Amino acid sequence: MKIAIYKNLFDPITKNHIKTAKKVLKQENADLVCFYIDVTGNDDIYHREKMIKLAIGPYRKFVYINNYQRLMKRNKENQYFFVTDEESDKQSALLKAGNLAVVKKKVRSYIFNNGIYAREIMSSYLSKNRFKHCLSVADLCLKIARGNRLDEYKAYLIGLYHDIAKDFSKEELLRYMNIEKPYELQYSHKVWHQYVGYYYLKHHCHLKDKEMLKAIRHHCLGDDNGIYSKLIFVADKLDPTRDYDSAVEIEIACRDINRAFETVKKQNREYLESRGIV
Ligand SMILES: [Fe+2]
Ligand SMILES: [Fe+2]
Numbered sequence: 618m619k620i621a622i623y624k625n626l627f628d629p630i631t632k633n634h635i636k637t638a639k640k641v642l643k644q645e646n647a648d649l650v651c652f653y654i655d656v657t658g659n660d661d662i663y664h665r666e667k668m669i670k671l672a673i674g675p676y677r678k679f680v681y682i683n684n685y686q687r688l689m690k691r692n693k694e695n696q697y698f699f700v701t702d703e704e705s706d707k708q709s710a711l712l713k714a715g716n717l718a719v720v721k722k723k724v725r726s727y728i729f730n731n732g733i734y735a736r737e738i739m740s741s742y743l744s745k746n747r748f749k750h751c752l753s754v755a756d757l758c759l760k761i762a763r764g765n766r767l768d769e770y771k772a773y774l775i776g777l778y779h780d781i782a783k784d785f786s787k788e789e790l791l792r793y794m795n796i797e798k799p800y801e802l803q804y805s806h807k808v809w810h811q812y813v814g815y816y817y818l819k820h821h822c823h824l825k826d827k828e829m830l831k832a833i834r835h836h837c838l839g840d841d842n843g844i845y846s847k848l849i850f851v852a853d854k855l856d857p858t859r860d861y862d863s864a865v866e867i868e869i870a871c872r873d874i875n876r877a878f879e880t881v882k883k884q885n886r887e888y889l890e891s892r893g894i895v
Contacts, residue, residue, distance in 0.1 A: 621647045622685045623700040624655045627665050629728065630672045631708040631719045638679055641700050650700070651682045664733050671723045715741030717821060726823030732774045739777055743784050750858055751777050757852040757867065764871030767844060775832045775849050778824075782814035793817065805893070808837040838889075839882045847878040854881050 621641045627634060630652075638650040652669050654662050666681065673679035682688060689697055708719045713734050717725050728734060740748045755776030762772035782790065790809045794802055797816040801809075815834035818824040832849045835841035839850035851870050855863040855877075870877035 618648045618695045619646060620688075620695050620697050621645060621650045621700050622653055622682075622697060623650050623702070624653050624685075625702055626706055626709065627652065627654050627669055628706075628709050629665060629668045629712060629720060629724055629733070631705055631712065631724075632721060633705040633708040633719065634702070635672060635676075635679075635721070637700065637702050637705060638673075638676075642678055645698065647698075648678065650679050651685060651688070652679065653682050653685050664727075664731060668724045668727055668733075671727055672721050674723075713737040713741070722823055725821075726825065729778075729818065729822040729824045730826060732770065732777070735774065735777050739781065742781055747780060747783055750856060751780055753858045754779065754849075754852050754856050757856060758848055761848055761852055761867075761870045761874060761877075765844075765848075765874045767848065767874075771826065771829060772845065772848055775829050775845055776852055778818060778829070779814065779833050779836050779849050779853060780810065781833075782810040782817055785810065785813060789813075811835065811837040839878070839885060844874065847874055850885075851877050851881050854885055 621638075623634075623638055623641070625634065634652075638652070641647055641650055652673060654665055654669070656662055666683075669681050673681065685697075689695075711719050712728075715738055720728070728738075736752070739751055743751060755773045758772040758776035759769050761767075762769045782793070785793075787806055790806060790813050791802075793813040793816050794809050798812040801812060811834055814836075815830055818833060819830055824830060828843060828845045831841060831843050832845040835843075835846045836849045836853055839847070841847075851866075851874065855866050855870065857863060857867070866877060866881060869880070
């Protein structure tokens, strides 16, 4: 058997990696391509392994291996050769810069559902200040979740993702609104990003968690009673980087999210009405 050892960072595996592996099978007349993570030091490769397995799943002649030396020692009758590929590493970097199209849908879904590269990706979608706001809201979500015995990591990711569509252009928001919520166009464009963020995360990022999606869909208006919807609504409004003192409300939210929600919602309703936003 002729076996290719495909050594790469696969951080993460992209469509280009698959293309390279297919080319190797064809051009080198190989029987098998073994995907091996070229790990340096004590890098945690748990998620990279999972993503490789998802991406190569449909291909009979692609396998994942974590030790090629052992394979070569045990099966000396095979013919081995190495494949290196710097171009695909560049494609992996593009993913972290927000180009989601470079990875397969399943990998994209894994990335968003597990929050892999979440900070890098979000920073590519947002202005510097907006990103700072999202980081701060994510930290506050985690803190409130801890106080209310909710899933802390889920809460953190909701906080990080909630404004993903906030810096989309008005034209882009309008395009998505016409698909997702045409009858809500009556609202100020300032709240459109909650619907568009939901739509984008669901259909482009393949985020699956229904509570997370619902929370993001209602985060501006606070018009949902799900516990994570209440949590992001409160954390977004009480974000300590906003220019007013919200320490007392934050303390209440960490003890009783339902109570804090009622208080913040009332304050917010008054504010939005006074500005003609709803
Ligand atoms: Fe928002
Ligand atoms: Fe926000």
